[in-house]
Amino acid sequence: MKYYLGVDVGTFETKGVIVDQGGRIVSTATRPHQMLVPQPGWAEHRPEEDWWGDFVFVTQKMLAESRIAPSSIAAIGTSAIGPCMLPVDADGAPLMNGVLYGIDTRAAEEIKDLTQRIGEQGLIDKCGNALTSQSVGPKILWLKRHRPHRFARAYKVLTSTSYLVHRLSGRFVIDHYSAANCSPLYLPDQLAYSDELAKDIIALDKLPDPAWTTEIAGAVTQRAADETGLAVGTPVIVGTIDAAAEAISVGVASPGDMMLMYGSTIFIVEITPKRVTDSRLWYAPWLFPGQHASMSGLATSGTLTHWFRQQFARELDAETAIVTLTEEAAQSPPGAKGLVVLPYFSGERTPIHDPQAKGMIFGLNLTHERGDLFRALLEGIACGTNHIFETYAEVGQEPAKIYAVGGGTKNRVWAQATSDISGRSQIVREKTIGASYGDAFLAAMAVGDVKVSDIEAWNPVATIFTPNTDVRNRYAKLYRIFRELYPATRASMATLDSI
Known part of the structure; x- marks a missing residue:
């Protein structure tokens, strides 16, 4: 063996x-x-x-x-x-x-x-x-x-x-x-x-x-x-x-295939039939000769959930804190009782590319609880992800299939909010261990023991997140506010850096 x-x-x-x-x-x-x-x-x-x-x-x-x-x-x-x-x-x-x-x-x-x-x-x-x-x-x-x-x-x-x-x-x-x-x-x-x-x-x-x-x-x-x-x-x-490597681990192989990685940051890779040149996205040759990739990513996602746990849930056991916070978030309704979060806590990468962008929790009132805040955080990341999806559509590269991977796929509130806000389905493979599994597969390819298509047998589909149409209208209104907040406060964000 x-x-x-x-x-x-x-x-x-x-x-x-x-x-x-x-x-x-x-x-x-x-x-x-x-x-x-x-x-x-x-x-x-x-x-x-x-x-x-x-x-x-x-x-x-x-x-x-x-x-x-x-x-x-x-x-x-x-x-x-x-x-x-x-x-x-x-x-x-x-x-x-x-x-x-x-x-x-x-x-x-x-x-x-x-x-x-x-x-x-x-x-x-x-x-x-x-x-x-x-x-x-x-x-x-x-x-x-x-x-x-x-x-x-x-x-x-x-x-x-x-x-x-x-x-x-x-x-x-x-x-x-x-x-x-x-x-x-x-x-x-x-x-x-x-x-x-x-x-x-x-x-x-x-x-x-x-x-x-x-x-x-x-x-x-x-x-x-x-x-x-x-x-x-x-x-x-x-x-x-x-x-x-994570994209390889979930079967991203053909033009139109997109990997959505829920990790410390959101990172997205789509295989495209030709080179995409748009200042909002990144381009690179793909891993194999003759193929192209278009990439994008948020600056914070999992990093933001870690920050929230460390600052607002210190009394919780570190091993189970995120599970507890997610359970609290699940008790909050979609839209988190009217909260909108800009997840720009480390500036932002695509599509705005602004290192001076700042995080924001908008709409707070005295009725909001910790679960509402955590849900709004996850939904804010989902809104940022949808902003990227829309950018791909604008450059003519609407994904044919979205394969989701990473620890965030186990957080059903986060993953479902991403599908609900974007109106797009996400395919999750059986093994979500991620890049290390892709590394092992690439190593097997390198010595001629497998080919790219063999990932279907190595890692079959386990589940699919589909959009919930019942909450689509509510999220559409909140997403519109999300898109308005950054342009309205961008100058003030830059001014903060000079104070």
């Missing part, structure tokens, strides 16, 4: 899975870690402890509990939050904490400078994306401007997945899907780095080598084997960002 190891590093925890040839989960393990917020607008992880340390922990635990011989692991797939920015020295040792994806907005000035110099339309034409807090190029420029000594010592600038693959195999590689987030330093039409748009950010040879996700990056080194318990020589694939 062959087995495949998948490990995904998320914002708040790392998940690992060992899967057999039929897609059955043999062993799982998780390990929590914290997102560091050293100052407003920043978001960081500790690479040695939170990325590699977690990988070692979950791998050792799964091998021990499953008693699978390490030599039976046919291939290893990894994914992680992204796009991140991590400078390392020639040995691959981190020079600072890893700067996280779009929720870290420290490079706002660099985004502005580069956009003014290159032009937004030029960026979209050449890179497929406007520069946003999701872009790695401005964060590298921030490093150069604000941490010049660390920049000077940097041998490579990696992403989170690239760092894991390097620790396993010794190679500095990145998949094309992730590399496309290095705007303005990567041109998707060429599938290569370029300094054509910005020559003063960084030398291109300091970036990891681009390759396709299911290419073999290398093999487990002796050092990595000693640390993890894996067998020397086990193939390690190039891997990808967590959201892409």
Whole structure:
């Protein structure tokens, strides 16, 4: 029997899975870690402890509990939050904490400078994306401007997945899907780095080598084997960002297929028949040659529920707090007694791309209880998700199928509100473990043991959330208010930053 190891590093925890040839989960393990917020607008992880340390922990635990011989692991797939920015020295040792994806907005000035110099339309034409807090190029420029000594010592600038693959195999590689987030330093039409748009950010040879996700990056080194318990020589694939692996795990494979990931953030991937160029969305080559992807995401979702629990439900047991809060939310009627929430607690990504956007709870009165607030929070995230759905429709890419995945699918109030507000159904697969399962599947693909369509057998459909037409009219009125609140307060939100 062959087995495949998948490990995904998320914002708040790392998940690992060992899967057999039929897609059955043999062993799982998780390990929590914290997102560091050293100052407003920043978001960081500790690479040695939170990325590699977690990988070692979950791998050792799964091998021990499953008693699978390490030599039976046919291939290893990894994914992680992204796009991140991590400078390392020639040995691959981190020079600072890893700067996280779009929720870290420290490079706002660099985004502005580069956009003014290159032009937004030029960026979209050449890179497929406007520069946003999701872009790695401005964060590298921030490093150069604000941490010049660390920049000077940097041998490579990696992403989170690239760092894991390097620790396993010794190679500095990145998949094309992730590399496309290095705007303005990567041109998707060429599938290569370029300094054509910005020559003063960084030398291109300091970036990891681009390759396709299911290419073999290398093999487990002796050092990595000693640390993890894996067998020397086990193939390690190039891997990808967590959201892409999660999309694979639920069967996103053809144009019109969309993945809706309920995680620390909402993240959406749709496979499209051609490149979509719209400043409100992100573009990247998909994981395989000749395919295209259009992405989008909210800055906060699961992160917001964690915040609410920590601030307003401290007396509840941490293990069951979200369940209790959801039960309270279920007692509140759809619309949460007239509350509307803007979930912009860390600025916002798509479609407004405003790092100065602020969270808002609108409509409070003395009759509202904690359950109403928590329901309104979930509905606010659902409204933000629907705003993204509408954006896809406006650019001619209305999804044919929406596959929902992630921990949020277990929260029926949240998932049902998303279908009710949007009027769209969501398909949920049997296994919702997410990106780590997708990593294992991609590892099996890399060594030729499965093809993309085999995910239907590995992970069949379990349930479908369908819209409740009885509440559609009520939600339509609240959604209209949701859409009006941000334009009406945008200037005041920006003013708050200067106070």
